[in-house]
Amino acid sequence: MRRNVESFKRAMRLENYRLNGSTGTPVLAEGQYRGAVTDLGVGNYRITFTEPFSRVPTVVSGVLTDDAHVRITTLTALLVEVQCVDLANAPKEADLMLHVMGADIVDEQ
Numbered sequence: 001m002r003r004n005v006e007s008f009k010r011a012m013r014l015e016n017y018r019l020n021g022s023t024g025t026p027v028l029a030e031g032q033y034r035g036a037v038t039d040l041g042v043g044n045y046r047i048t049f050t051e052p053f054s055r056v057p058t059v060v061s062g063v064l065t066d067d068a069h070v071r072i073t074t075l076t077a078l079l080v081e082v083q084c085v086d087l088a089n090a091p092k093e094a095d096l097m098l099h100v101m102g103a104d105i106v107d108e109q
Contacts, residue, residue: 011104013057017047021066021084022095031098043084043091044073048100050076057102064095077102 017031026037026045040045059080061071074081080107088097 001036012048013053013102013104015049015100017098018095019045019047019065019098020095021045022093023108024093041091043093044072044081045084046074046079046081048079049077049100053102054100054104054106057100059101060099061096062096065096068092068094070094070096078085 009010015031015033015034018029019037020027020029021039021043026035026039028047029034031047034051035047038048040046056075056077059072059075061070061072061082063084065084070084070085071083072080073083080098080100082096082098084092084096086092098100
């Protein structure tokens with residue numbers, strides 16, 4: 001379900017994703033109607049947006065699994081790839097949240 005976002009910018013879009021990956025098989029618990037998740041290996045995930053943004057969006061991420069953190073490794077108007085690692089920087093399956101904000105028109109700054 002889309003929600004309205006009040007902004008001084010035109011045609012802004014905010015999408016939230018909750019990815020449950022700690023079980024070994026990643027599933028979108030939130031955002032499943034706005035994107036699809038692909039497992040790229042241990043702790044590596046790709047979320048492909050159903051409707052691409054007109055420009056590269058801004059992404060804020062947070063990990064929900066203890067003793068882990070998340071890195072954004074690839075970001076385009078169509079997808080975001082993330083890598084979850086433990087405190088020793090070894091890949092780790094994890095649950096995470098992604099907040100994606102971008103514009104639906106090309107000329108918005």
